[in-house]
Amino acid sequence: MDKLMVEGGHALSGQVHISGAKNSAVALIPAAILADSPVTIDNLPLISDVEVLEDLLTHIGADVELAGESITVDPRSVTPMPLPNGKVKKLRASYYMMGAMLGKFKKAEIGLPGGCNLGPRPIDQHIKGFEALGAFVSNEQGSIYLHANELTGARIYLDVVSVGATINIMLAAVKAKGRTVIENAAKEPEIIDVATILSSMGAVIKGAGTDVIRIEGKDELKGCAHTIIPDRIEAGTYMIAAATMGSEVTIENIIPNHLESLTAKLQEMGVDVLVKDDAIVVRSNDHLKGVDIKTLVHPGFPTDLQQPVTSLLAKAKGTSIITDTIYNARFKHIDELRRMGADIKIEGRSAMVNGGLKLEGARVKASDLRAGAALVIAGLLADGVTEITGLHHIDRGYEALEDKLIGLGACLWREEMTDEEQDQLKSS
Numbered sequence: 004m005d006k007l008m009v010e011g012g013h014a015l016s017g018q019v020h021i022s023g024a025k026n027s028a029v030a031l032i033p034a035a036i037l038a039d040s041p042v043t044i045d046n047l048p049l050i051s052d053v054e055v056l057e058d059l060l061t062h063i064g065a066d067v068e069l070a071g072e073s074i075t076v077d078p079r080s081v082t083p084m085p086l087p088n089g090k091v092k093k094l095r096a097s098y099y100m101m102g103a104m105l106g107k108f109k110k111a112e113i114g115l116p117g118g119c120n121l122g123p124r125p126i127d128q129h130i131k132g133f134e135a136l137g138a139f140v141s142n143e144q145g146s147i148y149l150h151a152n153e154l155t156g157a158r159i160y161l162d163v164v165s166v167g168a169t170i171n172i173m174l175a176a177v178k179a180k181g182r183t184v185i186e187n188a189a190k191e192p193e194i195i196d197v198a199t200i201l202s203s204m205g206a207v208i209k210g211a212g213t214d215v216i217r218i219e220g221k222d223e224l225k226g227c228a229h230t231i232i233p234d235r236i237e238a239g240t241y242m243i244a245a246a247t248m249g250s251e252v253t254i255e256n257i258i259p260n261h262l263e264s265l266t267a268k269l270q271e272m273g274v275d276v277l278v279k280d281d282a283i284v285v286r287s288n289d290h291l292k293g294v295d296i297k298t299l300v301h302p303g304f305p306t307d308l309q310q311p312v313t314s315l316l317a318k319a320k321g322t323s324i325i326t327d328t329i330y331n332a333r334f335k336h337i338d339e340l341r342r343m344g345a346d347i348k349i350e351g352r353s354a355m356v357n358g359g360l361k362l363e364g365a366r367v368k369a370s371d372l373r374a375g376a377a378l379v380i381a382g383l384l385a386d387g388v389t390e391i392t393g394l395h396h397i398d399r400g401y402e403a404l405e406d407k408l409i410g411l412g413a414c415l416w417r418e419e420m421t422d423e424e425q426d427q428l429k430s431s
């Protein structure tokens with residue numbers, strides 16, 4: 004088991020290339036089994052969530068071939084084999100195997116998903132959607148059992164705007180008889196990406212990216228080729244790192260309007276942000292001021308950038324309040340930032356950051372993916388060396404994080420943990 008050592012104080016400059024979106028990739032790979040012939044997906048992020056999904060698809064009989072950042076899934080031998088806990092627990096998005104297998108086979112047996120521990124993450128809206136399409140759903144001993152005699156299109160109003168439920172219902176509904184309408188649907192760019200691949204397979208989907216999505220089910224879907232959109236959260240993480248430590252950093256291979264809410268907040272703080280066609284240039288300075296931020300569904304400020312941006316707010320002078328309206332317990336990074344000298348208090352769903360204090364390197368633990376990103380950014384800023392454990396969380400969602408940061412001039416490296424350190428980590 005490794006820990007990440009980050010030596011702070013090095014300015015960042017240069018270009019960083021952004022990978023394909025994790026939250027698209029993890030839906031597109033399960034979607035591939037809906038086709039009757041091979042599906043090729045390009046711009047694949049090389050992250051552990053993707054590796055686990057490849058294993059899950061292989062386990063159910065798909066022929067999966069990887070070539071660099073391209074994956075080809077031949078779904079012709081796939082069977083509705085149960086996917087119990089184990090690998091399924093390693094990521095959140097294994098829940099997309101429910102929608103995809105229900106659509107394909109009218110049955111599925113899948114362990115409850117894992118993913119970042121951000122407080123309660125129910126899947127009641129996914130289940131409500133599957134039931135509306137005609138599935139019988141039960142939850143026994145940590146697994147969800149789904150089966151349907153027939154899937155029939157339905158009108159489904161989501162009580163909570165949910166990315167996962169919207170996509171999962173789309174995956175099942177493309178194979179249902181007749182029309183499905185999802186109301187109060189999520190509008191994140193990854194939903195449009197899923198609609199695009201399903202449309203390339205021959206599905207008819209209208210309204211993805213708005214809060215009403217209409218789907219005409221099809222008996223057969225064909226193979227296709229698809230390129231994943233850039234990862235707006237990875238891009239946002241590098242924008243925040245650049246705003247924290249950058250002289251001039253260009254974030255390349257992105258769709259800038261996916262990042263408007265972050266761009267606006269950075270500008271409000273006094274960061275110079277130049278938006279180009281497929282890149283953003285971030286120039287920082289030492290006179291940043293604190294701002295208030297509220298996370299919202301897209302196109303609002305993404306909850307997945309709430310933790311990384313907290314490290315930047317710790318640098319900015321004055322008080323900032325950051326409120327997470329999506330997850331009320333997404334604050335496990337705060338204790339660790341405090342260990343590094345940050346002055347942050349939590350009140351309900353908000354963190355109050357008294358910024359402008361010096362941070363010192365410390366031993367800290369990443370409790371989840373974006374907490375890890377927050378600690379790396381704090382480590383870049385802090386005096387001395389920060390030791391970060393819990394790297395498996397970071398590896399779920401950031402391709403080549405160290406290489407990309409080293410390319411910008413940061414100083415960081417992995418070291419193997421001693422047996423004693425591993426024991427301490429397990430008992431903490």
Ligand SMILES: CC(=O)N[C@H]1[C@@H](OP(=O)(O)OP(=O)(O)OC[C@H]2O[C@@H](n3ccc(=O)[nH]c3=O)[C@H](O)[C@@H]2O)O[C@H](CO)[C@@H](O)[C@@H]1O
Nearest residue numbers: 026095096123124125126127128129163165166167168329
């Ligand atoms: C793999 C993936 O794409 N993960 C993203 C996805 O997670 P995920 O799809 O799990 O998040 P949702 O959009 O579903 O969750 C939004 C909110 O709705 C609640 N909820 C959700 C479903 C449900 O059935 N019932 C319910 O109450 C959740 O607890 C949460 O408070 O969107 C989140 C919100 O943008 C992001 O943080 C995650 O990075």
Ligand SMILES: C=C(OP(=O)(O)O)C(=O)O
Nearest residue numbers: 095096118119307372373
């Ligand atoms: C919360 C996240 O991921 P997941 O939903 O996969 O746990 C994230 O990407 O920040």
